[in-house]
Amino acid sequence: MxxxxxxxxxxxxxxxxxxxxEAPAHLMDSLINRVSSTPQRRRGALGWLNSPVARLAVAxxxxxxxxxxxxxxxxxxxxxxxxxxxxxxxxxxxxxxxxxxxxxxSPEASASAATTPQPSAEASATPGAGDPSExxxxxxxxxxxxxxxxxxxxSLMADGTVVWHSNASELPIQTRQLTADxxxxxxxxxxxxxxxxxxxxxxxxxxxxxxxxxxxxxCFHTYTADDGAVVVGSTSWFGEPEESxxxxxxxxxxxxxxxxxALLDPESLVADAAWAGPASTYEGTEYQLLLHAVRDxxxxxxxxxxxxxxxxxxxxxLDEFGExxxxxxxxxxxxxxxxxxxxxxxxxxxxxxxxxLTAPYYFSxxxxxxxxxxxxxxxxxxxxGYPGCAGPL
Amino acid sequence: xxxxxxxRVADASLIAxxxxxxxxxxxxxxxxxxxxxxxxxxxMLRDRTxxxxxxxxxxxxxxxDLPALREHERFDAWLRRLLVRACYDxxxxxxxxxxxxxxxxxxxxxxxxxxxELGERDELDAALERLSTDHRAIVVHHxxxxxxxxxxxxxxxxxxxxxxxxxxxxxxxxxxxxxxSRGRSRSEGxxx
Numbered sequence: 268m269x270x271x272x273x274x275x276x277x278x279x280x281x282x283x284x285x286x287x288x289e290a291p292a293h294l295m296d297s298l299i300n301r302v303s304s305t306p307q308r309r310r311g312a313l314g315w316l317n318s319p320v321a322r323l324a325v326a327x328x329x330x331x332x333x334x335x336x337x338x339x340x341x342x343x344x345x346x347x348x349x350x351x352x353x354x355x356x357x358x359x360x361x362x363x364x365x366x367x368x369x370x371x372x373s374p375e376a377s378a379s380a381a382t383t384p385q386p387s388a389e390a391s392a393t394p395g396a397g398d399p400s401e402x403x404x405x406x407x408x409x410x411x412x413x414x415x416x417x418x419x420x421x422s423l424m425a426d427g428t429v430v431w432h433s434n435a436s437e438l439p440i441q442t443r444q445l446t447a448d449x450x451x452x453x454x455x456x457x458x459x460x461x462x463x464x465x466x467x468x469x470x471x472x473x474x475x476x477x478x479x480x481x482x483x484x485x486c487f488h489t490y491t492a493d494d495g496a497v498v499v500g501s502t503s504w505f506g507e508p509e510e511s512x513x514x515x516x517x518x519x520x521x522x523x524x525x526x527x528x529a530l531l532d533p534e535s536l537v538a539d540a541a542w543a544g545p546a547s548t549y550e551g552t553e554y555q556l557l558l559h560a561v562r563d564x565x566x567x568x569x570x571x572x573x574x575x576x577x578x579x580x581x582x583x584x585l586d587e588f589g590e591x592x593x594x595x596x597x598x599x600x601x602x603x604x605x606x607x608x609x610x611x612x613x614x615x616x617x618x619x620x621x622x623x624l625t626a627p628y629y630f631s632x633x634x635x636x637x638x639x640x641x642x643x644x645x646x647x648x649x650x651x652g653y654p655g656c657a658g659p660l
Numbered sequence: 661x662x663x664x665x666x667x668r669v670a671d672a673s674l675i676a677x678x679x680x681x682x683x684x685x686x687x688x689x690x691x692x693x694x695x696x697x698x699x700x701x702x703x704m705l706r707d708r709t710x711x712x713x714x715x716x717x718x719x720x721x722x723x724x725d726l727p728a729l730r731e732h733e734r735f736d737a738w739l740r741r742l743l744v745r746a747c748y749d750x751x752x753x754x755x756x757x758x759x760x761x762x763x764x765x766x767x768x769x770x771x772x773x774x775x776x777e778l779g780e781r782d783e784l785d786a787a788l789e790r791l792s793t794d795h796r797a798i799v800v801h802h803x804x805x806x807x808x809x810x811x812x813x814x815x816x817x818x819x820x821x822x823x824x825x826x827x828x829x830x831x832x833x834x835x836x837x838x839x840x841s842r843g844r845s846r847s848e849g850x851x852x
Binding site for chain 2: 274
């Protein structure tokens with residue numbers, strides 16, 4: 268490069284002249300709002316929304332996230348979400364349930380739901396006798412445009428096992444066993460409204476004559492029922508109360524949103540007598556290991572340790588481990604709990620509290636060999652093996 | 661609420677607090693830097709709306725990933741990288757959705773003039789606009805932020821040699837544009 272001269276001064280002066288002096292005030296306000304609703308990624312902690320793991324696991328949610336990116340970055344799409352084909356799926360024949368789907372138990376209604384998973388016929392105070400790996404209902408919630416949550420908010424299994432993870436807290440994943448009676452009570456509450464009789468998608472539909480909504484984030488609730496046969500999705504405005512100003516009110520979305528809130532605290536949905544024992548921390552026997560290994564990248568350095576310091580439980584190169592992800596930089600496979608613990612042992616500082624792997628675990632490494640970064644994501648598998656590496660992989 | 665302090669000691673306290681999850685501390689850190697980040701993004705992207713998105717995305721990523729930042733004294737360098745990355749993301753979106761781009765207000769770019777100083781500025785603006793994102797990034801970081809070559813390499817996460825050659829070619833492209841403009845002005849003056 269030549270030495271600085273009048274030309275350089277001219278360029279520097281022009282950039283100074285054209286640069287805005289101040290950021291608009293609303294930018295800081297908007298940032299504060301987003302920060303308040305964005306959990307930090309902590310090694311070994313639960314505040315790990317936004318993991319790419321669920322991008323692998325929830326294809327529908329990924330698609331929805333892309334749609335919402337269009338909302339957030341206003342103008343990305345030619346047409347606002349909610350117009351025309353974003354109406355509820357015509358195949359859906361859901362009964363509107365304005366009062367939300369948590370309703371008083373109704374044996375008659377329960378019996379009438381053809382696709383409703385049936386609890387043990389012999390209701391009793393003993394734990395349910397169904398298949399512990401059979402899924403009755405799963406809820407995943409993803410808010411804002413960031414990558415989705417890594418694990419389900421709740422999984423209800425046919426044997427009455429409930430595994431849940433509070434979205435907002437730093438608590439570990441919890442599990443508790445319903446009695447057969449308790450399982451019957453909960454399934455009645457969940458399925459009586461008919462929201463999960465058929466697969467359906469409910470997205471915001473813009474009110475006719477209203478201006479284009481301002482950019483905003485969104486929350487996606489994805490319910491999976493009947494061991495995966497039924498998937499019901501709902502999208503709502505994230506963090507703003509004036510959704511009804513721009514979008515048509517929809518009883519199904521309202522019911523699904525309210526149910527999602529209620530499921531944050533499943534213990535409150537049924538009486539104490541519905542539980543066979545106290546809640547405990549959920550520990551997976553297997554873990555999904557998702558590696559995002561980027562070569563020659565512009566990923567910012569965080570001063571993290573090198574990937575070669577980790578005792579990987581496989582011999583293959585990092586970018587050949589397991590199965591490919593949704594692009595060539597993601598690799599996914601299941602490992603045992605012991606193997607997961609060995610990885611974590613190598614990553615934590617000697618004086619740090621050892622994570623017990625009862626929550627999603629994230630760590631970022633430098634990858635000297637590949638001149639880039641490696642994101643390590645460990646997620647305990649749910650009783651039905653979810654999230655697996657199948658689907659969009 | 662954290663006061664908006666300046667200086668490294670206050671910054672260190674704020675960063676430590678933000679790392680531990682204090683949103684107010686992070687807001688204080690951001691408020692000190694947001695004007696400069698916004699200016700940098702606007703110059704890189706030549707679009708204020710996109711710049712807002714990039715700044716917000718960079719700062720949200722910073723908040724989210726701050727616990728992974730081991731060297732707190734590198735916070736500003738790290739944040740610069742996050743902004744560059746967010747600007748690249750925005751630039752890619754801009755290329756895909758050209759029709760939605762809102763260019764800088766006309767008054768910011770100088771009154772069009774085919775001769776003299778204003779014409780030169782106009783040509784310089786046009787030349788900056790024509791630069792690739794890579795070249796504009798290095799021009800903005802060098803000429804506006806005043807970063808040295810090693811700092812440029814760090815901010816853009818590229819090897820030092822790449823930073824040197826990238827700055828060389830970007831500078832030459834800008835200089836060639838101005839030379840052409842000056843030549844055109846002279847010939848128009850000759851005709852007149």
